[in-house]
Amino acid sequence: MLIATEVLQRHLSDPRWIVFDCRHDLMDHARGARLYAENHMPGAFFAPVETALSGAKTGTNGRHPLPLPDDFADFLRRHGVTADTQIVAYDDVGGQYAARLWWLARWIGLRRVAVLDGGLPKWLAEGRPVTPEPSAVRAPGNVTAQADMGLVRPAAEVAALAGRGLVIDARAPERYRGETEPIDRVAGRIPGAVNRFFKLNLNADLTLRPAEELRAEFVRLLAGRDPAEAVHQCGSGITACANLLAMEHAGLGGSRLYPGSWSEWIADPARPVARG
Numbered sequence: 001m002l003i004a005t006e007v008l009q010r011h012l013s014d015p016r017w018i019v020f021d022c023r024h025d026l027m028d029h030a031r032g033a034r035l036y037a038e039n040h041m042p043g044a045f046f047a048p049v050e051t052a053l054s055g056a057k058t059g060t061n062g063r064h065p066l067p068l069p070d071d072f073a074d075f076l077r078r079h080g081v082t083a084d085t086q087i088v089a090y091d092d093v094g095g096q097y098a099a100r101l102w103w104l105a106r107w108i109g110l111r112r113v114a115v116l117d118g119g120l121p122k123w124l125a126e127g128r129p130v131t132p133e134p135s136a137v138r139a140p141g142n143v144t145a146q147a148d149m150g151l152v153r154p155a156a157e158v159a160a161l162a163g164r165g166l167v168i169d170a171r172a173p174e175r176y177r178g179e180t181e182p183i184d185r186v187a188g189r190i191p192g193a194v195n196r197f198f199k200l201n202l203n204a205d206l207t208l209r210p211a212e213e214l215r216a217e218f219v220r221l222l223a224g225r226d227p228a229e230a231v232h233q234c235g236s237g238i239t240a241c242a243n244l245l246a247m248e249h250a251g252l253g254g255s256r257l258y259p260g261s262w263s264e265w266i267a268d269p270a271r272p273v274a275r276g
Helices: 005-010 031-038 069-078 096-107 119-125 155-163 211-222 240-249 261-265
Strands: 017-021 086-090 113-116 167-169 231-233
Touching: 005 119, 069 096, 086 096, 086 119, 096 113, 096 240, 113 119, 155 167, 155 231, 155 261, 211 240, 231 240, 231 261
Parallel strands: 017 086, 086 113, 167 231
Antiparallel strands: none
């Protein structure tokens, strides 16, 4: 689930390993592609969050709806992924975008997928190689999508789960409280949701904190409720995947994603909003 930088460097030329650069900026959608063109890990392919890692927007399904399972599988196939490929995803902000690719790959049935612990900042701090050169095209892969819809929870089920303290909001505390909202048109939270800012999962070097520490904090947050019943949300289903990754890393498996998250929730004015 996590790959260390030294392990990835040893496998950069291994044809059974495929690396995806998931850098992105929610306020500047062109940033990831721009940075990738300047420099990326040798052999890495760019995974655009707004297209490859998201689906079509309808105006009511949030800012980053899930892609169709077959569309995401096709993206992976076009970059050479097979059922035996070890996929590694990285970004430069602590794994929130890389975790989205990690979650999507698991959602369609793949298991050999990991996030680079510490991402590109740790890689560069250790003097490891990057290049502006385009990555060599690979022979098409053969993965198929077998999406597990049990890994998601729709809006229709979220209110009841939040009322039981089982919805975990990954946004910054001030957004959770409704004091500010830099992206979505309505500030606030789903009533009953509890807050776990995803950046609390990280060390200063952007690696994930020790599993036992994370486990203790998530168990305390859930206050006796079953971790496998927990549902993660954020603004649009991106940073929620970082909390999903952290819980899995902590040995608390089975939690789910509310893909539409806050941006879908507020699309229906009949849904309640809490603040404070």
